[in-house]
Amino acid sequence: DIQMAQSPSSLSASVGDRVTITCRASQSISTYLNWFQQKPGKAPNLLIYAASSLQSGVPSRFSGSGSGTDFTLTISSLQPEDAAIYYCQQSNSSPPTFGQGTKVEIK
Amino acid sequence: QVQLQESGPGVVKPSETLSLTCTVSGGSISSHYWSWIRQPAGRKGLEWIGRIYISGATNYNPSLKGRVTMSRDASKNQFSLKLRSVTAADTAIYYCGRDDCSGGGCYPDSWGQGTLVTVSS
Numbered sequence: 001d002i003q004m005a006q007s008p009s010s011l012s013a014s015v016g017d018r019v020t021i022t023c024r025a026s027q028s029i030s031t032y033l034n035w036f037q038q039k040p041g042k043a044p045n046l047l048i049y050a051a052s053s054l055q056s057g058v059p060s061r062f063s064g065s066g067s068g069t070d071f072t073l074t075i076s077s078l079q080p081e082d083a084a085i086y087y088c089q090q091s092n093s094s095p096p097t098f099g100q101g102t103k104v105e106i107k
Numbered sequence: 108q109v110q111l112q113e114s115g116p117g118v119v120k121p122s123e124t125l126s127l128t129c130t131v132s133g134g135s136i137s138s139h140y141w142s143w144i145r146q147p148a149g150r151k152g153l154e155w156i157g158r159i160y161i162s163g164a165t166n167y168n169p170s171l172k173g174r175v176t177m178s179r180d181a182s183k184n185q186f187s188l189k190l191r192s193v194t195a196a197d198t199a200i201y202y203c204g205r206d207d208c209s210g211g212g213c214y215p216d217s218w219g220q221g222t223l224v225t226v227s228s
Contacts, residue, residue: 001170032212036153043202043218044153050211085151091212095168101151 129203
């Protein structure tokens with residue numbers, strides 16, 4: 001299985017800050033990388049697919065980049081409603097695997 | 108907009124079979140791929156269980172060691188999960204999801220709200 005490693009595991013930032021979360025794959029996955037946001041008690045929600053494509057309805061402050069093994073999710077201006085756990089997922093090969101999650105808190 | 112709803116027993120005894128159903132509304136199950144994903148309750152971490160394709164073919168996570176069966180009932184617009192010989196390690200929130208395979212790989216773009224299944228005697 002392809003292993004996905006996210007960093008940091010948690011972070012605390014202020015409203016308006018630029019936040020970056022990193023995801024590294026154990027082998028090249030081209031751009032088959034997706035990002036999800038999960039709020040407490042809710043199902044995950046797709047934010048970004050194919051490394052950099054914004055899912056319909058997702059605010060434009062979210063963006064993704066990367067290819068191969070290294071990927072980044074950026075929140076350009078953190079908002080209170082962005083407090084959540086963020087997961088990356090590779091869809092290059094079966095079984096699809098997720099990172100361990102990054103918890104984003106608001107200071 | 109498609110909506111998914113999981114249903115099934117909230118408690119299953121060890122060594123028995125976990126059975127869940129996902130009911131789809133606002134879309135046909137015959138026109139997409141569908142997945143099951145689980146998350147240990149109260150913890151981070153998501154595990155992909157398997158997928159059922161438009162053809163009815165299936166693909167399962169090898170980590171579940173052949174204990175999984177997925178099926179679908181087009182007449183009811185539902186698909187189902189069976190996980191045999193459960194242990195406490197199978198206690199989790201189980202999500203069903205609709206897969207989008209148009210953007211590169213397949214990924215769930217719609218999810219059910221999830222259902223907690225506890226394995227306990």
